[in-house]
Amino acid sequence: MTTVLIVYATTYGNTKKLAEQVEAGVRSTGAAAVLKTADTVTSLDCTAADAIIIGSPVHMGSPDWRVKKFIDDITSGLWMKDALIGKVAGVFCTGSGFGGAGGGCELTMLGMLNNFAGLGMVIVPLPKNTPGYKHGGLHWGPYARSATPDMQNVPISDEAARVGFYHGANIARVAKELKGKQLLTNK
Amino acid sequence: MTTVLIVYATTYGNTKKLAEQVEAGVRSTGAAAVLKTADTVTSLDCTAADAIIIGSPVHMGSPDWRVKKFIDDITSGLWMKDALIGKVAGVFCTGSGFGGAGGGCELTMLGMLNNFAGLGMVIVPLPKNTPGYKHGGLHWGPYARSATPDMQNVPISDEAARVGFYHGANIARVAKELKGKQLLTNK
């Protein structure tokens, strides 16, 4: 069975809400979803998965330190062993987005994707025609805003969270198709 | 006299409108402003300036090709000669921003800032407390949106354009302070 691991950190529950939509999207395709916080995920969770999706709040233009600790502690070792090459990857974020230009979400997503590219994983972006894209889309992945234009904290909207559903489903489908094929074989 | 060169490309006039606000901000400090389109600016314009500000529409997550041609044709040669080291730099952008997360404006600004860093120029970002930031701010520079959430083209708002005024003034003040000081001296 195709298995998708979803790793996230959350403080106020917004990234958790988006992660749960990603999880629902994965499951809608018939794949298994494993949802873990960044401080509980293990190396075995990663190697057992066919795809890994990481979600984080945007903090000062880069991922939450708990997500980064997972990357340093867990994925570095898997990089040394070439253990995840050819698996599938994706990302999502939440953030206050002050300024109306994403507030650093693009580099935050790339901070996580740089890890996935280093691991040799195939990256699935977020197509522009995804339902709800206008409420919470960046081309690298779903982005849901957790504050008003005046920086008052509010929960992320259901419309924005729903973008995660489609992202999860897309990634699960690609993972199912590539599972066990070992296409990045250096031949 | 402190001189600030503003280089931009425009198709529908939005980036021009923002550039003119940057120009007004520069002039408000008593500095001279030279406003040129990317296809008319010369190497001498660059070396004569104490600061250079580049503005571009966001096209597919990177600067307009006319801005890039200026960078390739003009600034590459100045990089070879170490001709702009220690001068001051900044950027601004416009774009449809589909998705509400900047639509690639962050990497677009970094595409231009990568050039300035290579040239050894001191970079002035956009402080969060700039008036109008919520209408058109990213930390790397002003970003004004030229489309509705449903991707219908509209002119950038006066509020967003006005952010450029403060950005221009900030850069001119820093340029005045650093002018002729040769602080990046490798001693």
Added chain:
Amino acid sequence: MTTVLIVYATTYGNTKKLAEQVEAGVRSTGAAAVLKTADTVTSLDCTAADAIIIGSPVHMGSPDWRVKKFIDDITSGLWMKDALIGKVAGVFCTGSGFGGAGGGCELTMLGMLNNFAGLGMVIVPLPKNTPGYKHGGLHWGPYARSATPDMQNVPISDEAARVGFYHGANIARVAKELKGKQLLTNK
């Protein structure tokens, strides 16, 4: 038949040399390769391909303006039409690499990948275990150095160019597997 379009710009022939290795890698898998310079490629070339790979020299930390003109003129229109969603993508670069840290190749590759992500294309990175990686590898794609540490121009090495072969083959295999599957379906 799976078709891979390779688009590049070259001035001294280095990026062409790397592009030809990518082409050879594509063909080694049985796929068809179409090799075009950035100023001759058409919209039809893009829609007819199952994968697109772009190669560029690094100029001041971003892609050659001819590559950028192709992105602005050709891919922008395809983005509007959602015409390339679910196809496969990759990048490669050459550059003087002054400083021993890639000289801006990372943001150059991301400048091109930002376009592909915007287009909704699945991105294939360069695995760390690729033969020759130590001579010319970055995780986002092959990078071949065209100058000595003292900035004297030299042709890119055969070892570095050869990395392109494996990258082309990897991308062709993923494209073959995903061809016509329409996995990013928003369901």
Added chain:
Amino acid sequence: MTTVLIVYATTYGNTKKLAEQVEAGVRSTGAAAVLKTADTVTSLDCTAADAIIIGSPVHMGSPDWRVKKFIDDITSGLWMKDALIGKVAGVFCTGSGFGGAGGGCELTMLGMLNNFAGLGMVIVPLPKNTPGYKHGGLHWGPYARSATPDMQNVPISDEAARVGFYHGANIARVAKELKGKQLLTNK
């Protein structure tokens, strides 16, 4: 007196070695240098400084989680208060650099610079004519390699570490010049 705060994380001592060269460079200009590890630095250290320089190992293409924890825990609060606007900033890195293209050091530096830009701080890059640049230079800051091309760990070279000296001195000089001037005043 001008004060420069240097914050770093280190595991094998390489980033510490580079940080000490940055410190020596700061002091060579007559400025005071405060050298702290990321887990010991305080909010008061930041507000008391005229410039802040962060150094990190490259881990999977982004900063060490301890650096990120400092950014999340300490600088986020200062961002809310607009407490560091107009101060001066810079970065440096070490890493194995597998592949000869920096191994992700560019996005690692930008991960830290994104924080500084968000804080409204003026950014000092590394000029190409810095002594030793060819041994350890990227335009965003010094980068010293801590492994051989075959990924065997080695201490960073003295030549590469020495680049940090010039970077520290440059930043101290700019900080001295801008100290207390409040140039990013939104007027």
